[in-house]
Amino acid sequence: RKEVEQDPGPFNVPEGATVAFNCTYSNSASQSFFWYRQDCRKEPKLLMSVYSSGNEDGRFTAQLNRASQYISLLIRDSKLSDSATYLCAVKRYSSASKIIFGSGTRLSIRP
Amino acid sequence: GAGVSQSPSNKVTEKGKDVELRCDPISGHTALYWYRQRLGQGLEFLIYFQGNSAPDKSGLPSDRFSAERTGGSVSTLTIQRTQQEDSAVYLCASSRGGSGTETQYFGPGTRLLVL
Numbered sequence: 001r002k003e004v005e006q007d008p009g010p011f012n013v014p015e016g017a018t019v020a021f022n023c024t025y026s027n028s029a030s031q032s033f034f035w036y037r038q039d040c041r042k043e044p045k046l047l048m049s050v051y052s053s054g055n056e057d058g059r060f061t062a063q064l065n066r067a068s069q070y071i072s073l074l075i076r077d078s079k080l081s082d083s084a085t086y087l088c089a090v091k092r093y094s095s096a097s098k099i100i101f102g103s104g105t106r107l108s109i110r111p
Numbered sequence: 112g113a114g115v116s117q118s119p120s121n122k123v124t125e126k127g128k129d130v131e132l133r134c135d136p137i138s139g140h141t142a143l144y145w146y147r148q149r150l151g152q153g154l155e156f157l158i159y160f161q162g163n164s165a166p167d168k169s170g171l172p173s174d175r176f177s178a179e180r181t182g183g184s185v186s187t188l189t190i191q192r193t194q195q196e197d198s199a200v201y202l203c204a205s206s207r208g209g210s211g212t213e214t215q216y217f218g219p220g221t222r223l224l225v226l
Contacts, residue, residue, distance in 0.1 A: 034215070
């Protein structure tokens with residue numbers, strides 16, 4: 001089993017819709033969580049960190065569920081420009097620990 | 112300020128040749144990662160450098176792959192006797208390092224094509 005797993009999608013939703021996807025992690029020692037966005041043929045860029053209490057940045061909301069070991073990303077009022085691959089990443093609370101990425105979820109917003 | 116830079120941006124090589132890929136992290140970042148991303152796939156962890164600690168090489172797929180980081184800054188990923196399955200984008204990322212929340216900043220990648 002992979003340490004970080006995501007539904008690869010693609011999720012194909014109309015503009016203006018709300019879409020959500022999850023990312024599960026297997027190691028309970030994971031302490032830091034992130035969502036990255038990757039556009040086609042570009043490098044990943046940080047979208048938002050995920051805090052224990054959940055956090056919101058405009059149309060984007062990230063949640064952490066430690067009991068079930070998953071993080072989620074909710075996008076409200078989706079825009080065409082939201083079309084991308086969304087990667088989740090987890091890190092154990094140690095400077096010696098690497099960050100592990102999921103394989104990404106592809107999102108396509110249609111007009 | 113300058114971000115993470117990688118060179119070359121594209122590399123075409125023949126099977127069996129050696130290649131060297133370079134990464135210049137953000138100044139002051141102590142953590143440096145190499146990833147491989149095949150077309151349409153996720154990020155595959157290769158190696159992680161953190162300060163003066165021994166690197167985590169657990170992701171290197173074979174002994175043809177090696178990496179070094181000189182002076183805690185620039186890193187070079189070397190692939191010996193390249194194979195066609197090595198064709199991918201090789202991404203480098205750096206972060207401030209240390210424990211806890213840290214943002215990774217990625218370079219634009221090197222697109223490697225092995226013929």
